[in-house]
Amino acid sequence: MTSTPASPAALAADIEAALEHPGVGLGSVRIGPGVRAGVADPIPAGARVALLRDTVPYADVDGGDVKAEVAALLRERAQVSEVVLEGDVHADEETVAAAVEGCADADWVVTVGSGTLSDIGKVAAGERPHVIVQSAASVNGFADDQSVLLKSGVKRTVLSAWPRALYVDSEVLAGAPAKLNRSGLGDMVSMFTAPADWYLSSLVGLDGGWNADAAVMTRRYGDDLLGLAGGVGSSDPVALERLAEFLTLSGLSMGVAGQTSPSSGMEHTVSHMLDMAHGARGERTALHGSQVGVATVLVAIAWRRVLERIDAGAEINVPGEEDAERAVRGAFERLDPSGKMGQECWDAYSKKLARLRSPGAVDALRAALTADWTEHRGRLEGLLERPERIAGALAEAGAPLRFSALDRPAGEDDVRWALLNCHLMRDRFTVADLSFLIGAWTAEDVEATLAEAEALGVGA
Numbered sequence: 001m002t003s004t005p006a007s008p009a010a011l012a013a014d015i016e017a018a019l020e021h022p023g024v025g026l027g028s029v030r031i032g033p034g035v036r037a038g039v040a041d042p043i044p045a046g047a048r049v050a051l052l053r054d055t056v057p058y059a060d061v062d063g064g065d066v067k068a069e070v071a072a073l074l075r076e077r078a079q080v081s082e083v084v085l086e087g088d089v090h091a092d093e094e095t096v097a098a099a100v101e102g103c104a105d106a107d108w109v110v111t112v113g114s115g116t117l118s119d120i121g122k123v124a125a126g127e128r129p130h131v132i133v134q135s136a137a138s139v140n141g142f143a144d145d146q147s148v149l150l151k152s153g154v155k156r157t158v159l160s161a162w163p164r165a166l167y168v169d170s171e172v173l174a175g176a177p178a179k180l181n182r183s184g185l186g187d188m189v190s191m192f193t194a195p196a197d198w199y200l201s202s203l204v205g206l207d208g209g210w211n212a213d214a215a216v217m218t219r220r221y222g223d224d225l226l227g228l229a230g231g232v233g234s235s236d237p238v239a240l241e242r243l244a245e246f247l248t249l250s251g252l253s254m255g256v257a258g259q260t261s262p263s264s265g266m267e268h269t270v271s272h273m274l275d276m277a278h279g280a281r282g283e284r285t286a287l288h289g290s291q292v293g294v295a296t297v298l299v300a301i302a303w304r305r306v307l308e309r310i311d312a313g314a315e316i317n318v319p320g321e322e323d324a325e326r327a328v329r330g331a332f333e334r335l336d337p338s339g340k341m342g343q344e345c346w347d348a349y350s351k352k353l354a355r356l357r358s359p360g361a362v363d364a365l366r367a368a369l370t371a372d373w374t375e376h377r378g379r380l381e382g383l384l385e386r387p388e389r390i391a392g393a394l395a396e397a398g399a400p401l402r403f404s405a406l407d408r409p410a411g412e413d414d415v416r417w418a419l420l421n422c423h424l425m426r427d428r429f430t431v432a433d434l435s436f437l438i439g440a441w442t443a444e445d446v447e448a449t450l451a452e453a454e455a456l457g458v459g460a
């Protein structure tokens with residue numbers, strides 16, 4: 001894809017335009033130095049405000065206490081009660097219930113914090129207006145209406161609610177731990193693989209919702225994102241402000257699309273698989289974006305391999321129901337011998353399989369990979385990026401390049417398992433499904449992909 005140079009004005013204009021889309025419920029976004037000073041602006045005088053926070057200290061780039069400042073600004077206008085979530089906050093049932101109860105009497109909810117805290121805040125606020133002061137440029141999930149919650153230890157993305165207003169203060173971002181902002185870059189590089197997966201799924205009729213505008217909303221600025229890497233690594237406020245704009249636009253693109261496909265493809269399913277492996281053992285999970293960043297390089301390699309394979313001529317074989325069920329259940333038995341996890345994944349996978357086995361589906365895919373291949377290949381290549389460039393940007397930012405280097409390292413066996421079986425966990429169609437259908441996603445293919453990544457200093 002020819003990348004359009006992003007001026008700050010172009011990104012800001014794109015964000016403003018996306019806010020007008022009927023699928024987007026976010027009222028306003030303010031991004032820039034010092035914008036937190038306006039946090040009380042949308043709130044009517046005298047309103048009852050629940051201020052949701054954790055106990056992690058947030059200092060801005062000059063050492064100012066961000067939470068105390070926000071509380072003081074709110075108190076000038078409203079009746080504020082603080083809802084404090086203690087310790088290392090996870091979005092589990094107990095914590096979410098405590099937040100819901102703490103915010104019960106408020107007219108407005110204001111969350112100051114991370115992606116996890118904001119996800120909890122979206123649930124706690126429900127239908128009521130919610131203001132988020134973002135603490136780091138760590139994920140794209142501040143500007144959307146979804147929350148990642150833990151249900152019986154399994155990570156689930158659930159529909160929650162759009163915030164009314166989002167404040168992204170670059171002085172606050174620059175004061176955040178560098179690893180959080182580097183993680184944001186990792187979440188953002190999924191733009192180099194996820195839209196291609198989404199396009200691919202439309203070729204098999206699995207995703208009627210392909211929307212070219214939503215797919216390239218951030219992707220068309222790919223070169224600019226890669227160009228931010230050094231500044232993200234050194235916590236440069238201007239680079240972080242730009243990264244936050246990308247993350248915001250990415251969140252909004254999911255609202256425009258009405259689904260997470262613009263920024264969630266195989267790289268996210270690999271990350272979900274690793275989270276499930278940790279979760280099954282009662283372990284903490286890694287920083288989301290950092291994990292997604294490493295996975296994205298591997299998926300970009302997988303994409304390159306499959307394009308070459310199709311060029312050489314590929315046969316499509318859709319598995320029978322019995323074989324598929326055995327494969328799905330077998331893949332998850334390792335984590336959950338009770339079979340519950342396998343059942344849940346089979347429920348999702350069997351929908352995808354039914355679609356693939358429906359009349360005409362394979363013929364359509366076969367035509368796409370033969371007669372119409374030149375056209376589709378061109379479009380896919382326009383959405384993809386070379387794995388070398390993605391890896392280079394992560395390295396320049398000082399972001400992890402290996403799953404073993406994450407804050408919650410994954411073992412080599414888990415990495416191989418996650419790559420090989422990620423297509424079995426959900427109903428979304430990705431490059432892993434395509435590779436599998438053409439017989440190009442065996443344990444040997446996973447090894448070959450890892451070996452190519454190794455040459456880039458990336459991998460398990």
Ligand SMILES: [Zn+2]
Pocket residue numbers: 139140187268288289292
């Ligand atoms: Zn993500």
